Amino acid sequence: MQLLSQVPMLPKLQSKIKTQQSYIRRTSNLTQDFGAVNSKLTQQICVCMGQLRELDQKAERVELQVNLNEQAMQVISRNLTKIRNFAVNTFASQRLFHF
Incomplete structure (x- = not known):
């Protein structure tokens, strides 16, 4: 009855x-x-991480090159100072001999 x-x-x-x-x-x-979509995003993130590592390595190489350039400039500056001092001393000593 209930079913009906x-x-x-x-x-x-x-x-x-x-x-x-x-x-x-x-x-x-x-x-x-x-x-x-999650799979594609994961792949893209991996690619980006690889590119970031490459950029980080390049930045380290550039930083090393900049440091080397700075050191070279310091050496050049010291050498130029020595040359200038030598020239001044040489000129001064020649003037003394001429008088």
């Missing part, structure tokens, strides 16, 4: 079941799409 009283509800229940199945399909599709 629920028969009028059957079309509504079937409609709800179809709606839930549709939600499940959409959720499954979204999950698959998310997985694909």
